[in-house]
Amino acid sequence: MLLDAPGSFGADVVVGSMQRFGVPMGFGGPHAAYMATTEKFARRMPGRIIGETVEANDRKGRALRMAMQTREQHIRRDKATSNICTAQALLANMAAAYAVYHGPDGLAAIASRCHVLAATAAASLRASGYETTDPGFDAITVRVEDAADIAAKAASAGYNVRQFSPTEVGLSFGETISRKDLETLLEAAFGVDTLFSSSIPPPPTPARTNILKNHPVFNSHHSETQMLRYLRTLESKDLSLNHSMISLGSCTMKLNATVEMLPVTWPEFANIHPFAPADQTKGYVEMIEDVSSDLAKITGFHSVSVQPNSGASGEYAGLLAIREYQKSQNQSHRDVCLIPLSAHGTNPASAVMAGLRVVTVKSDENGNVDFSDFEEKAKKHKDELSAIMITYPSTYGVFEEAVADICRVAHENGGQVYMDGANLNAQCGLTNPFACGADVCHLNLHKTFCIPHGGGGPGVGAIGVAEHLTPHLPSHDVSPPSGGCGGPPVAAAPYGSAGILPITWTYIKLLGADGLARASAVAILNANYLAKRLENDYAVLFRGVNGQCAHEFIVDLRDYKKCGVSEEDVAKRLQDFGFHSPTMSWPVPGTLMIEPTESEDLAELDRFADAMIAIRQEIRDVETGEVQYDDSPLKYAPHTLLDISSDAWDRTYSREQAAFPIPGIRNNKFWPAVNRVDNVYGDRNLVCTCAPVSDYED
Structure with missing residues (x-):
């Protein structure tokens, strides 16, 4: 604020922390950092870039959106530079x-x-x-x-x-x-x-x-x-x-209870410096060790580190622990990582960051790892196999039938097993990664254990490890965490985003062992209930041998493109019904992945199902030719208050169908702020969200 802007010095890249801008110390986090570059490096930037675009209608109103990097970790895989889940x-x-x-x-x-x-x-x-x-x-x-x-x-x-x-x-x-x-x-x-x-x-x-x-x-x-x-x-x-259920598959948008959130605001947690003397932080460390002990029991592992600041950071830390262990065994030459197509999208990029070569393993038609392809590649690379990364339940929303055999084959060929814990909320209290055969697993505390997503962060990607990996958990040069860990640090603070760990501590203590198991069971039940309600109207992909899914499922919309309807049309139309879209076009392009979580009751599940079924009827009207796609509310969704209140209304459908398509919305209507935006314009125009200075001269 007193110096000239660093860019005026001729700097190409500027990084810094926003902690001095009103963010508590929190014993080390969570904190927001920033990175700014000259325009020529804009396309190389990691994380989320907010750009300016316009509405896709004739009004061309101004709108802000996240630019193309948002999901690139699922598109570019091992070459990805960004991960939305790491943003603060x-x-x-x-x-x-x-x-x-x-x-x-x-x-x-x-x-x-x-x-x-x-x-x-x-x-x-x-x-x-x-x-x-x-x-x-x-x-x-x-x-x-x-x-x-x-x-x-x-x-x-x-x-x-x-x-x-x-x-x-x-x-x-x-x-x-x-x-x-x-x-x-x-x-x-x-x-x-x-x-x-x-x-x-x-x-x-x-x-x-x-x-x-x-x-x-x-x-x-x-x-x-x-x-x-x-x-x-x-x-x-x-x-x-x-306002309503957020059914984002893979994101686990569950209730964050007020009683869990309150301790974060207490000065005793918020205002502690990460390097405060040890005799001033005994209570904090006791809480951290307590939550780590609980997480170790839940996962079946020997030890847990809470230092990683996100799921992706947890992946990286887990792979580093594996590499450090193999180095200690004179096996540092092992550098191949087998990653199934069904694995979480951040896995390949994390493996490359850890210095590993990624070899992709196929998935079968049911969404499981293709066991024969996996076994063949594990044997082929047995002399240089470092690890396999597997997501359980898989990203396709099914429990891997052969998970124990996959872990066994990996070990027989000299590799370690990294389990992605993004979907641990379908395991918690029912089984655990160690029982499946995993050596290390990261835990998204901002998913399974109730820390809010906060639009992408803060998160904690704690990792649990088997006993032989414990000495290689992240340490710290200034203030080593307890437990005798000796691995390289992955965060600036010894305990990462310690300031939000009271949320997870409270969540676990309130539920207890029985409550955690019931939460997982209800999450699985809710997903299967919704899948059953929708299966007569939508094709449901990837079910297990018993015909059931895990905690999430995928509905296939690809066939509707024959009549002009896309998955984006369904996602935008859901806003008119008062719902956020499920995860769109990932892990399978042209689909929606739905995860209701255990937080939603039967009435909300039915309300969402009714909305999806009503939208299916609108698609059916286009398929049969009763309504042309260009005249359908699907094309123009979402409808804003400005649309509905405008003097001009030239649509073939009524204002009521646009804004109040089913009963019950009138009493609790959410109005989207803008119409559908021009995505191509936004990706091509990474402009500052501020208007030019000349606009303010008057």
């Missing part, structure tokens, strides 16, 4: 809200105050004979006789300082530090009883001269009331679980 979207929104509320002037004032505090501390210490560094921005280093003694005196007064060496301590100043804090700290730790500042320090150079945050949103909402209304406006555009 909720934390990014917190940081954005902080910037919106304070605005450019408020942010600059906060930055100046931090700088002044550091300069005042330096001047006061120098006046008392201490040698300090100049405050580049908000921090100084002080040379002392005994750093440990200074740290102990500071701690007794309620403050932590950093010990850089036996004779150096560091002080850092944020916006929550008051003048009284500074006076108390300097007197208690350094014996300085008078604050001294010869002059207000100039801002760091080069000072910011370029126009900053000209967008109206950063200059309009600086009272609590206005901020409340702005956030409420944004909320009204989100179709979330507080």
Whole structure:
């Protein structure tokens, strides 16, 4: 806020943390980071890029959307650079809200105050004979006789300082530090009883001269009331679980109970620094060890690490543990990873990041791993086989019939078994990865164990491992976690996103062993109930030998393209019925994957089924020629309030059919904010979401 923008220095890539933008420390996380590049690197960017597009109708209204990288991990597989599940979207929104509320002037004032505090501390210490560094921005280093003694005196007064060496301590100043804090700290730790500042320090150079945050949103909402209304406006555009079921297959969008969420806001959890002295974090570590112990019992594994910050990070950490173990056994030459087509889409990219060569294994017509193809390739690569990655239940929504045999064959040929735990909510309490034969499994705590997705994050991709892999779990150079782990770290903090672990701890403790098993059973029951209700109207892909699915299932819409109807038409039309679309075109193009979870009751399941059946009738009308596709509500969905209230209505179907297609919607209508957008335009125009500065000159 005080320096010129880094891009003006000639930088090509800029990275940083948004923690200073109002996000609590949380004992290390969750935190949002950012990466910015010049335009020439835009197509190489990982993660989610929000671009600007237009509505696909004549109005061409402006709309914002995620650009093409969103699902590339399922398209490019081992060459993917992004994973939506690794984004820290909720934390990014917190940081954005902080910037919106304070605005450019408020942010600059906060930055100046931090700088002044550091300069005042330096001047006061120098006046008392201490040698300090100049405050580049908000921090100084002080040379002392005994750093440990200074740290102990500071701690007794309620403050932590950093010990850089036996004779150096560091002080850092944020916006929550008051003048009284500074006076108390300097007197208690350094014996300085008078604050001294010869002059207000100039801002760091080069000072910011370029126009900053000209967008109206950063200059309009600086009272609590206005901020409340702005956030409420944004909320009204989100179709979330507080409105209806979110049936995204593979994402497990379940209820996040308020009682589970409350501890995250407690200062005792929120305001702890990741490198706080161990005697100040005993309760936190006890909670982490408790939840890790519970997760170990649930998975059957010997040990669990909660350091990975997402499922994809958990995959990477699990594969690193395997590679480190094999290295310790003088088998570092093993570098082949067998990955079935039915595996989770992030698996190939994670394997490549871990230095492995990916060999793809076929799937059979029922969605299982093609066992003969797997066995053949395992034997072919037995001398260099490092691991197999398998998802159980599979991404196709069925329990792998031969999972135990697959694990056995992998071990017989010298490999380790990595199980993707994205679908653990169909196992939890009923079976476990270790019983199936796996050596390591990551757990999406933001799926099975109730941490909210937050639009893509925060997440925790904890990994459970068998005993022989325990020594190779992630460690940390600054503050090693307990348990004697010695593997390379995969996160900046020892316990990753520790600040949201109270959610999982509470979820497990409230349900207990019987409750966890019942949750899995009800999730499987709900999926099979919906599949049964829809099977007369839609083709259901990939069922097990008993004719049942696991916790999710896939409906096939590919045949409808003969009459012009696509899976996107069904996804958009569901918005008119008040539902978020299921997962579209993955893992099979032209399909919808539906996962109701255990959180939904019979009434909501039936409401969703009624919507899907009503949409099937609209498709049938197009198939029979009773309605032309170009005259069908399927083509123009979703319908906004502006559509319905407009004086012009030239559609062949009624406004009522467009907005209220079945009974019951009138009392709880969700209005989409925009019409269907032009996807091609959005992918070709990765433009800044801010309008040009010239728009604001008046």
